[in-house]
Amino acid sequence: MDKLSKIYVAGHRGMVGSAITRALRKNGFENILTRTSSELDLRSQAAVADFFSQEKPDYVFLAAAKVGGIVANNTYRADFIYENLMIEANIIHQAHLNNVIKLMFLGSSCIYPKMAPQPLKEEYLLTGVLEETNEPYAIAKIAGIKLCEAYRDQYNCDFISVMPTNLYGYGDNYHLNNSHVLPALIRKFHTAKEENQPFVTAWGTGSPMREFLFADDLADACLFLMRTYSGKEFVNIGTGQDLSIKDLTTLVAQAVGYEGEIRWDTSKPDGTPRKLMDVSTLHGLGWQHTIQLKEGIDLAYNDFLQNQELYAVN
Numbered sequence: 001m002d003k004l005s006k007i008y009v010a011g012h013r014g015m016v017g018s019a020i021t022r023a024l025r026k027n028g029f030e031n032i033l034t035r036t037s038s039e040l041d042l043r044s045q046a047a048v049a050d051f052f053s054q055e056k057p058d059y060v061f062l063a064a065a066k067v068g069g070i071v072a073n074n075t076y077r078a079d080f081i082y083e084n085l086m087i088e089a090n091i092i093h094q095a096h097l098n099n100v101i102k103l104m105f106l107g108s109s110c111i112y113p114k115m116a117p118q119p120l121k122e123e124y125l126l127t128g129v130l131e132e133t134n135e136p137y138a139i140a141k142i143a144g145i146k147l148c149e150a151y152r153d154q155y156n157c158d159f160i161s162v163m164p165t166n167l168y169g170y171g172d173n174y175h176l177n178n179s180h181v182l183p184a185l186i187r188k189f190h191t192a193k194e195e196n197q198p199f200v201t202a203w204g205t206g207s208p209m210r211e212f213l214f215a216d217d218l219a220d221a222c223l224f225l226m227r228t229y230s231g232k233e234f235v236n237i238g239t240g241q242d243l244s245i246k247d248l249t250t251l252v253a254q255a256v257g258y259e260g261e262i263r264w265d266t267s268k269p270d271g272t273p274r275k276l277m278d279v280s281t282l283h284g285l286g287w288q289h290t291i292q293l294k295e296g297i298d299l300a301y302n303d304f305l306q307n308q309e310l311y312a313v314n
Contacts, residue, residue, distance in 0.1 A: 006059070007024060007061070010091055011062075013034075014063060014067075015170065016215055016218060021034070023219035033057050042087040043082075043083055043086040048090035049097075052094035057098075057100060060103040062088060062106060062144075066083040066137075069180045070271050073133055073134035084137060084140035088105065091103075092148060093147075096157050105145065105147075108137070108164065109164065109166065110134050111142050114128065114273075118274050122163075122233055122278070125234075131272045148160065149161075161234035162221070163237065163277070165236070166180065168213075168300055171215075174186065182297070183304075185252040185253075189252055199262065199263050201264075203264075203268035203269075206244060211275060213237065214289070217291050221287050225285070236281065238282075239289045240283070245270075255297045256301060
């Protein structure tokens with residue numbers, strides 16, 4: 001990948017895609033190709049075919065996806081599997097037909113079996129039953145990995161896959177029902193602080209263990225792998241460190257400055273008991289994260305404060 005390469009970032013307005021776009025520009029890449037969803041419907045085979053034939057990108061970061069938290073995944077099950085399958089199939093196939101030099105597909109840690117040994121090694125894929133609440137999304141992401149492998153096997157395409165852990169950062173989704181746990185907690189505690197609420201209700205028991213990676217660290221890892229890695233096996237991207245949701249909740253409350261009580265609604269689902277990525281492959285290749293969780297939460301909360309009007313309507 002050189003500075004003049006035409007690089008298509010699919011999903012550039014999402015948290016991950018925008019972080020990749022920032023990282024590319026920071027590293028001197030200016031020939032960046034983007035389209036909003038209103039400009040290009042990635043679920044449309046014809047639209048994606050026309051786009052690739054006209055633009056002929058050299059490199060593709062496939063960060064576009066329909067995403068959400070436990071409630072969204074479990075409520076819109078058909079939407080999550082259909083839309084993600086269509087997006088990835090259309091882009092990967094057209095990347096092959098239009099001789100894209102290299103493509104990176106971004107998956108999710110939910111591809112792993114619910115009760116897989118911890119930490120999660122890449123080899124654990126397809127060794128057990130998935131978490132029921134997000135099974136459709138996970139199956140779509142697994143299909144994306146297998147598409148990249150199949151096009152590599154049959155057509156010798158340099159298509160690679162990476163599996164990020166739980167992400168947060170600039171431009172996150174702060175919807176109270178459809179967001180992931182960390183941004184949902186930021187919004188809850190901020191609202192409670194502003195309204196002097198005596199307590200905040202958090203979902204579940206607080207016992208599940210989770211790992212969190214700042215999106216800009218993920219973007220840095222993606223650029224690193226796009227430049228240095230061309231293996232068939234997908235690569236986990238994470239910190240290799242986790243904490244309980246209860247401890248995360250305390251960290252977020254402290255960052256926001258909320259001093260009230262935290263109550264746990266145990267009628268709400270916990271999801272997978274633990275999800276910690278084994279990042280030994282990534283570390284062995286020479287990359288490690290730089291933004292620690294406390295610093296990252298502060299950065300995310302400051303971003304939330306600066307964009308409250310935008311986030312409040314979501």
